[in-house]
Amino acid sequence: xxxxxxxxxxxxxxxxxxxxxxxxxxxxxxxxxxxxxxxxxxxxxxxxxxxxxxxxxxxxxxxxxxxxxxxxxxxxxxxxxxxxxxxxxxxxxxxxxxxxxxxxxxxxxxxxxxxxxxxxxxxxxxxxxxxxxxxxxxxxxxxxxxxxxxxxxxxxxxxxxxxxxxxxxxxxxxxxxxxxxxxxxxxxxxxxxxxxxxxxxxxxxxxxxxxxxxxxxxxxxxxxxxxxxxxxxxxxxxxxxxxxxxxxxxxxxxxxxxxxxxxxxxxxxxxxxxxxxxxxxxxxxxxxxxxxxxxxxxxxxxxxxxxxxxxxxxxxxxxxxxxxxxxxxxxxxxxxxxxxxxxxxxxxxxxxxxxxxxxxxxxxxxxxxxxxxxxxxxxxxxxxxxxxxxxxxxxxxxxxxxxxxxxxxxxxxxxxxxxxxxxxxxxxxxxxxxxxxxxxxxxxxxxxxxxxxxxxxxxxxxxxxxxxxxxxxxxxxxxxxxxxxxxxxxxxxxxxxxxxxxxxxxxxxxxxxxxxxxxxxxxxxxxxxxxxxxxxxxxxxxxxxxxxxxxxxxxxxxxxxxxxxxxxxxxxxxxxxxxxxxxxxxxxxx
Amino acid sequence: xxxxxxxxxxxxxxxxxxxxxxxxxxxxxxxxxxxxxxxxxxxxxxxxxxxxxxxxxxxxxxxxxxxxxxxxxxxxxxxxxxxxxxxxxxxxxxxxxxxxxxxxxxxxxxxxxxxxxxxxxxxxxxxxxxxxxxxxxxxxxxxxxxxxxxxxxxxxxxxxxxxxxxxxxxxxxxxxxxxxxxxxxxxxxxxxxxxxxxxxxxxxxxxxxxxxxxxxxxxxxxxxxxxxxxxxxxxxxxxxxxxxxxxxxxxxxxxxxxxxxxxxxxxxxxxxxxx
Ligand SMILES: Nc1ncnc2c1ncn2[C@@H]1O[C@H](COP(=O)(O)OP(=O)(O)O)[C@@H](O)[C@H]1O
Ligand code: SF4
Ligand SMILES: [Mg+2]
Numbered sequence: 001x002x003x004x005x006x007x008x009x010x011x012x013x014x015x016x017x018x019x020x021x022x023x024x025x026x027x028x029x030x031x032x033x034x035x036x037x038x039x040x041x042x043x044x045x046x047x048x049x050x051x052x053x054x055x056x057x058x059x060x061x062x063x064x065x066x067x068x069x070x071x072x073x074x075x076x077x078x079x080x081x082x083x084x085x086x087x088x089x090x091x092x093x094x095x096x097x098x099x100x101x102x103x104x105x106x107x108x109x110x111x112x113x114x115x116x117x118x119x120x121x122x123x124x125x126x127x128x129x130x131x132x133x134x135x136x137x138x139x140x141x142x143x144x145x146x147x148x149x150x151x152x153x154x155x156x157x158x159x160x161x162x163x164x165x166x167x168x169x170x171x172x173x174x175x176x177x178x179x180x181x182x183x184x185x186x187x188x189x190x191x192x193x194x195x196x197x198x199x200x201x202x203x204x205x206x207x208x209x210x211x212x213x214x215x216x217x218x219x220x221x222x223x224x225x226x227x228x229x230x231x232x233x234x235x236x237x238x239x240x241x242x243x244x245x246x247x248x249x250x251x252x253x254x255x256x257x258x259x260x261x262x263x264x265x266x267x268x269x270x271x272x273x274x275x276x277x278x279x280x281x282x283x284x285x286x287x288x289x290x291x292x293x294x295x296x297x298x299x300x301x302x303x304x305x306x307x308x309x310x311x312x313x314x315x316x317x318x319x320x321x322x323x324x325x326x327x328x329x330x331x332x333x334x335x336x337x338x339x340x341x342x343x344x345x346x347x348x349x350x351x352x353x354x355x356x357x358x359x360x361x362x363x364x365x366x367x368x369x370x371x372x373x374x375x376x377x378x379x380x381x382x383x384x385x386x387x388x389x390x391x392x393x394x395x396x397x398x399x400x401x402x403x404x405x406x407x408x409x410x411x412x413x414x415x416x417x418x419x420x421x422x423x424x425x426x427x428x429x430x431x432x433x434x435x436x437x438x439x440x441x442x443x444x445x446x447x448x449x450x451x452x453x454x455x456x457x458x459x460x461x462x463x464x465x466x467x468x469x470x471x472x473x474x475x476x477x478x479x480x481x482x483x484x485x486x487x488x489x490x491x492x493x494x495x496x497x498x499x500x501x502x503x504x505x506x507x508x509x510x511x512x513x514x515x516x517x518x519x520x521x522x523x524x525x526x527x528x529x530x531x532x533x534x535x536x537x538x539x540x541x542x543x544x545x546x547x548x549x550x551x552x553x554x555x556x557x558x559x560x561x562x563x564x565x566x567x568x569x570x571x572x573x574x575x576x577x578x579x580x581x582x583x584x585x586x587x588x589x590x
Numbered sequence: 591x592x593x594x595x596x597x598x599x600x601x602x603x604x605x606x607x608x609x610x611x612x613x614x615x616x617x618x619x620x621x622x623x624x625x626x627x628x629x630x631x632x633x634x635x636x637x638x639x640x641x642x643x644x645x646x647x648x649x650x651x652x653x654x655x656x657x658x659x660x661x662x663x664x665x666x667x668x669x670x671x672x673x674x675x676x677x678x679x680x681x682x683x684x685x686x687x688x689x690x691x692x693x694x695x696x697x698x699x700x701x702x703x704x705x706x707x708x709x710x711x712x713x714x715x716x717x718x719x720x721x722x723x724x725x726x727x728x729x730x731x732x733x734x735x736x737x738x739x740x741x742x743x744x745x746x747x748x749x750x751x752x753x754x755x756x757x758x759x760x761x762x763x764x765x766x767x768x769x770x771x772x773x774x775x776x777x778x779x780x781x782x783x784x785x786x787x788x789x790x791x792x793x794x795x796x797x798x799x800x801x802x803x804x805x806x807x808x809x810x811x812x813x814x815x816x817x818x819x820x821x822x823x824x825x826x827x828x829x830x831x832x833x834x835x836x837x838x839x840x841x842x843x844x845x846x847x848x849x850x851x852x853x854x855x856x857x858x859x860x861x862x863x864x865x
Contacts, residue, residue, distance in 0.1 A: 327760050329756070329759065329760055352762075353762065356760065356761055356762030357762070359760075360760070360761070361756070361757060361760045363753040363756070363757065364753075365753060368752055368753045368754060369753035369754050369756075369757045370754050370757075371754045371758070371771070371772050371775075371776070372754075372776065373775045373776060374771075382758060382761060382763065383761045383762075385763070385767070386761060386762040386763055386764070386767075387761075387762065430757075433757075437761075
């Protein structure tokens, strides 16, 4: 046993008394074991791990004791945790950008770590070897780059390398893939899986996403409100959860490999019709010169009345830009966009008036989409200010209360402020605001990505009910493919500003035709250890190229496993079976 | 408020400023003499029980003049900073909200204003106008808004892409509403901090101008012109320089302590410390 924790509690003094961040947990870790700690935000996962590397804030009070290899880490009276940090126990965090110093090159950063722990060795050599171990391509040249010049996935690899080069006995990874796209997440998971076999390090993998750890963990610990509620082999946890909380958690995970049973196909009335639209941003290069960034390229799509259209793709592929154009917050630079039958362009201000009422947006982070200084009543009555300025106070309040009621909140919320609500409640309030004007179209940009899994399900169900009630169309943007599968009627997949595949939801997920769609779907971890442990991940390497200097020909070519000479021409959407696919070889490879 | 008073430095700032406020408001009741009453029989008396801070070259009671002088320094601080804050906020809001050319023009103007040493600019302007307390306040206000402009602009630029601003915009909120209901209220705290710090420098500037004889004119008393009077007698009437000097020092310190305290309090990075 390499780590043993007994009776650990971490408490904070607050105005309302003691807060138990961690509440009397026992935990052990065997040599070479991969332990997953799963729980929703605030369940105490990070706090319990920070305690064993001595990084808890000063005002935290620790109870209990912990041993590393039978040596004391801390107990009631002594705390030696700091002496083990780095060389014996290493930790990486969710957002590598915040753990890296933006002013130092990779070599300098890692050099600093080595200077502290291994002052006498050849740093250059150790760093290069560490970077190679985490499969950073072209490691020698990456050493001289700055963190912001690397992609999120590369930065996370650098962080892993910086921890592993000291050959610690324990690696703690705190949500290391949460901020990453699925494809990159799959790469990091595969890396961790590989490392497991090659090195003698035990791994503690913290996550809120049960799917992520199904394939890599030897044992799973489920935490709720600071307590460990269940512990066991992944097979037992996933297939026969005992504790009601674990059961609820497992039941609330949407599955990318299960059919969507309530989707609809035909939507005769069109709300929005985009014909070959493109959108460009001008990026300042020097004093006078600009680069053109093509955020959306030749996209055609239709949104029917009552339809839920999913848009998926990696971050930066143009999803949000497309969404903004449908709300006439920006206008296409090319192509024709028709909203409710009218053409959208800067000259058409009357359409803008209409869309401000009929097209509402819901953003990813509900807390930051509300003005922190307004109370809920003011927030919800905001749209009425502009669109029905003559309403008297009593009827405004009536409308606000009925909107709150529809999303399952009552009038006690009226005079409270956004920070007094949980993330899930905030998203309900944001949805209530979007409903104030009874819109015809609701654009949801990653509406559940920042929510915990169990709350996610409730919010999704709320959205589905609402669409039924007011027959609104939803544009549902998400990088979470499992959610898209369970919610949408039709789906389009975007890559570098283009639509590469478009089909109805079950067609797209059951028989993806574009190589990118295939890779994307294959990268989604399935919350079932029996399946996930067997899948030999067919990984898509690399990151998308920069949208400023687009490669000619098929834009997916440099990551595509099926590329050949035919792919040098520009690809356009063509029908293959019932899907539209932008790949010249689609018929051959399917 | 509770948190504000926890830091001993901030607390002393609050006490100093409250004291100055109190003195300024109640000067007529607190002062033992008419501040402008010339008594040629008691010229340059050192501090004593009947004259706490002595008398000046015209036999006026320095203590009473100091009390009345606090009104000037308070008035100048508040009005000048008020003018600067209004101008600065207005320009900064427009620059940060509309961006583009308007922003470039306003910010170049700010750069130009900043490249001229403020004190000399004020001197130059005052030289053309009759020196009076109102002119002083207006001129200080008109030459010290640049910091606020930069601050408000930066604040607006960073808030501009927040989702709640986008949400309000998407729902058709007018520019005026976006600025007044969403952007300004959320930029208020840093504006308050700079304003409080700005008062300190306005007080200093006024003292400097009065000292040079370009500020508040006799017989009205201000800490700056008491100092000027004291200059002539510095060898044998130390009290004429010491008390106004100390008063200016302590008041400026008070505003700075309060400003810094507010900044720490409002800086989200210090949240954990406060728990
Ligand atoms: N205001 C902007 N100015 C310049 N570039 C932008 C702006 N907004 C987005 N982009 C760029 O446009 C591309 C598409 O962005 P976005 O639509 O936000 O993608 P997604 O929503 O799929 O993550 C990205 O390369 C992004 O960096
Ligand atoms: S066109 Fe060629 S490179 Fe592009 S996706 Fe199809 S096979 Fe791959
Ligand atoms: Mg986005």
